[in-house]
Amino acid sequence: MKLNIAVLPGDGIGPEVIAQAEKVLKAIAMEYNHVFTFQHALVGASAIEKTNNPLPEETIDICEKADAILFGAIGNAAFDLDPYAKIRPEQGLLRLRKSLGLYTNIRPVIAYDDLLNKSSLKKKQIANTNILIYRELTGGIYFGEKKLSEDGNTASDICEYTRFEVERIAHLAFKAAQSRKRKLTLVDKANALESSRLWRRVVQELATQYPNIRLNFMYIDNAAMELIMNPKQFDVILTENMFGDILSEEASVIVGSIGLLASASLGDKHAMFEPIHGAYSKAANRGIANPIAAILAAAMLLDHFGLDDEAALVREGVDKSLKLHITTPDLNTKYDNITTTKVGDFIEDFINNPDETNLN
């Protein structure tokens, strides 16, 4: 298969982890005779630095022409501390999602047997957890009109949703549930928000088309508790943009490190894959960033094109690295000298030679 992949490493640890994901994809291409080409482009703070624009035209252009996008992370501490900045790194990511129409963000949360004791949660609490979060990604309060009064003393954001926006992602979530445990949980705040009541109505209506799915509803505050108290009750979670942001980052505690969670952002025409973690500028260039989330994002990219064996091989490599403790310090491994690159190298070697790889 020929795939033209746009690579947007972004800021902070983005470039380091994406380099490992790219390496893994190259190994897969070699092993399976695919032709993957990679085109790099700027986004975020590094794009602002060079072009004064968090999402240069050229980047949009490269992304639009690509078959898929591999995205790192954006943001840095200076911007985080400056709530006055008008041009911001995050605009790069948000505008990209919007302009490519990436309305569905899928975040799998799977507890690894080998990591059960790394989690803050008790083992019995999390063993066998397997959740798929469907987060709406181009609507809601992120994209509604924002206002700041002239005197700077009043600020507002609008959270708006249309039936159309809810329906298109809800169908995908119902379908995903059909091939899993057939349970769908809509998370909203219908006791306080008009937009949440719209979600609840539309999803209730669609449910009649999926009679074999058990549908339930949960308020976001309650879901934030239940996700920790009893994560195994969930199969597919469907939710709006902001709630999905919160729940999916929270869910990383189940897996043991946010450095392990990847996501796919899908639209009708485009597909983007990224780790869910941020740019963590503090950790940049120290070799300590966990590349697994980025590598699993690459696996999701392979899934997306039906390259099932290839994706499975990448995941096997990841599993093996975890089993052998070839992991970065966030997972507190036995070895204290395993860098970002070493983890990538290990998985690359595994792909080149699945039967022989061991700690070296």
Next chain:
Amino acid sequence: MKLNIAVLPGDGIGPEVIAQAEKVLKAIAMEYNHVFTFQHALVGASAIEKTNNPLPEETIDICEKADAILFGAIGNAAFDLDPYAKIRPEQGLLRLRKSLGLYTNIRPVIAYDDLLNKSSLKKKQIANTNILIYRELTGGIYFGEKKLSEDGNTASDICEYTRFEVERIAHLAFKAAQSRKRKLTLVDKANALESSRLWRRVVQELATQYPNIRLNFMYIDNAAMELIMNPKQFDVILTENMFGDILSEEASVIVGSIGLLASASLGDKHAMFEPIHGAYSKAANRGIANPIAAILAAAMLLDHFGLDDEAALVREGVDKSLKLHITTPDLNTKYDNITTTKVGDFIEDFINNPDETNLN
């Protein structure tokens, strides 16, 4: 001291747990020669049933005249499943907060030594956790304009904040931090929301008035993770209405049960005290509702009037009940026949006779 207390038991388990809190307050009044009078009023689904109004005029009136309000919980399953209802139980609570100007909601999250093994989190994770959440309660997306298009296909909510609203609660949070570990964490979503950037600016400015406070900023998605990964990093958390709702319910996993968390809602003229849990209609009238949150709400009421010894005695009673496993089934106690009323009775007996109370 003479106190005129408005009691709004509300729906579901509200009346059962509030009855225990009232009993405890009566025991305190007896023991310390106070005169507490209690005036009951309707709110929520039970008010809708009787008056078609979730917050009858009479209830507002009673609350306005009272020195303090003891609130149970509102809502029921039928309304939760009906996103079309125009009159809703929650409006009772939300309008009450707004009309009494209760802009500061304070939620303490304290890990009990005796319950460390009840939490989903590992012991070492949570031991000694002591967090105070300051949640803004009368602004933000709960109270901004709500719209539903005529065809019912577009819905929106506005999240608006003014400098004034941020300042008044921020000062209180800074001051609270001064008498604690001197750390304040503002939780917001300043990388996506204009209203959050206003929060960050205002709090940054005020910080110059509190030079001995370590101030840091955290995005809500990150905070939802950090609260579980490393709860001990927090001292006072300050946040807007919706984020506070989510974080404080999530924080209940640290304590082991949401049936243990109480809150105070304060304004310039009025003060209301309530458990943070909901109405759980499913659990109603079965004697299984944990009254501790309501009883601790009563303790916060005593705090509010400077009745420190009285509040301490109530808390001692609560501690003793936990130590002796006189607790409802949510805490999986040794005994399987401890009802809501029994827990209340135990604490009442303890107050009447602190030195002699034991399991009977």
